[in-house]
Amino acid sequence: MNRPGSRSGTTMNDVAAAAGVSQATVSLVLNDAAGTRFSEETRRRVNAAAHELGYRTNAHAKVLRDGVAGMIGFVGDFVATAPFAGKIIEGAQARAWEAGLLLLTVNTGGDKALEAASLETMLSYKVAGVVYAAMYHRVLDVPDVLAEVPAVVLNSRDRSGRFPSIAPQEELGGYTATKRLLDAGHKRIAMINIGAVDGELPAAVGRYAGYLRALKEAGLHPDPGLHRIGDGHESGGFDNALALMTGPQPPTAIFCANDRTAWGTYQALAQLGLSIPHDVSLVGFDNQETLAPHLRPGLTTLELPFLEMGRRAIELLLAGAERDGSTEYFECPLVERHSVTAPLRFTHSH
């Protein structure tokens, strides 16, 4: 107990002793070092001994000498609390593993003290880089300490402009969603947003901007009464859909700025006895996999490409992150299901 590393396992010295060679030989043989010549016999004996004794390299000794560890830090304000956000970790972890790296993950839950402490710990483990991920797209302040290592901001943008960021292309998403409804023949298209459009929520602002652009491009004059501010939850969809559909000039289609809002809208429409897509067409946003495919009918929505974004974050880190604050935007592809069809009037007017 007094001796450190009491159950430390087999070391190269043990292997060397068993094979009757020096520790240096073991190292060189096991690592297949270039430019060394050893007899086949020696190689065989070393490999056999290593296998026999169940030798496993001590990563810490290696890192101590080489300076950089095979680990990447992943700090998020969520980890997996957000239902869909798991994808972002999954992507990051998969890409990291392809490079032989492991992820050191911490879910701060927004706790700044925990965040600072875990970043310190990660740095003391000489991580090759840090991914600083956010649960929802926003503009955030990155802790200064991250300047010491390669770092990238994921699913948000760095306010200071010091770090490369990765975020979804919200405006294009809003445009695509709206265009889908326009192409189906709709003219009165409402939007239930997930926040104010003058706030700091890029998703709300961007998706709305895309909605407006599509409308204008189609030569339509946006009706302010058709844009409603929800809260991103079911109730926001429910209440606003109810108001919209019982108003004087109800829309024939609704673009819900996220899937939860769309779900609330489904519930409101069901309560009003309106059918989707026959009476009202719907497009959502997020492609939340526990929700969108399982609604009846399946929800046509835009996918947040979290898997790819997670992968890309690691890739940037590995590429050395040119240390500029540029943001890389990812397109949100349309996922077609069954919540959109032509409007009644349109069909009938044929």
Add this chain to the structure above:
Amino acid sequence: MNRPGSRSGTTMNDVAAAAGVSQATVSLVLNDAAGTRFSEETRRRVNAAAHELGYRTNAHAKVLRDGVAGMIGFVGDFVATAPFAGKIIEGAQARAWEAGLLLLTVNTGGDKALEAASLETMLSYKVAGVVYAAMYHRVLDVPDVLAEVPAVVLNSRDRSGRFPSIAPQEELGGYTATKRLLDAGHKRIAMINIGAVDGELPAAVGRYAGYLRALKEAGLHPDPGLHRIGDGHESGGFDNALALMTGPQPPTAIFCANDRTAWGTYQALAQLGLSIPHDVSLVGFDNQETLAPHLRPGLTTLELPFLEMGRRAIELLLAGAERDGSTEYFECPLVERHSVTAPLRFTHSH
């Protein structure tokens, strides 16, 4: 570039030089080692120098000496793919952090080669222990290599009986769910299961056993036609609920063995024009947070205590895991919402 550790940062030697003392003094002062005497002046100088230079301990050097790292491996076949499973990591990570430990997480996605390789890597990093977590409760085979470190199986049971396991108390859950419906006055209670009761799915087997026990305890004779095997998805709930309610003697209440099944049941009942809970009472299982609270009406269900289970796994590891294969079962508390009320007949017969 040739020299290793080129940007290794400040070391104790740098601090020692700056403070005009030896490296040993720096170590002893910074670690507040017991049984040493240093003048206040020296302590001050050392601390000042350390702070000034931004000294951060090199965790690898420490581990190399001490033998054990401040990290715990977390291997799962999901990480966060399963919507609710994030809680399990969250709990584990939170508890680990309280002990000053970081989590090294890997999502294997069921890939055995990746699993083996990442376990090797974790062991080479001298993790203090490994949590082997499963997406759904089952009996699984733990890789032999885990015998080399403290390990605990989370949300499943180890077939070999070598490792302590943590799992939810399925039978009691099924009993509690059914009892809730019995207490409300229901007599014809159906169950839509999430798998066969002769299979290897403890959730399906256990919850059913609990259902039967509650029924028998109430002096009721279980009607075999009222127990249906679904698939754990919405469609399993939808199809079976439809069949159940359009049959000769429909139930007045349904226990759905998970929330997704319950959701499908909601959709089927809506289609039949039946109201919840007035026409049919419902109890679910899982308390899936993206689902159960947002259904209309809110779903009364049983909570899978993942947060606590995750915490407990780390706790067992820290306690040294007595290395027996006993399973610790966690109770699933009932979460009351609005999907249960008295049956019509019952109310009227008053």
Add this chain to the structure above:
DNA sequence: CCGGGTTGGTAATTCGTATAACCCAGCCCC
């Protein structure tokens, strides 16, 4: 039979930290 090349390996050092063992100056006390 000596110089030089090749073959097959080893000794020694380095990374940064923790700690056991030791050392020295000053002071007290008999």
Add this chain to the structure above:
DNA sequence: GGGGCTGGGTTATACGAATTACCAACCCGG
């Protein structure tokens, strides 16, 4: 005035792997 204690530090070493420099033996040609 010498022995012993105490306060205040230092020296040396180990942890495990990678790597550079070096070395010994052998072979071959002239």
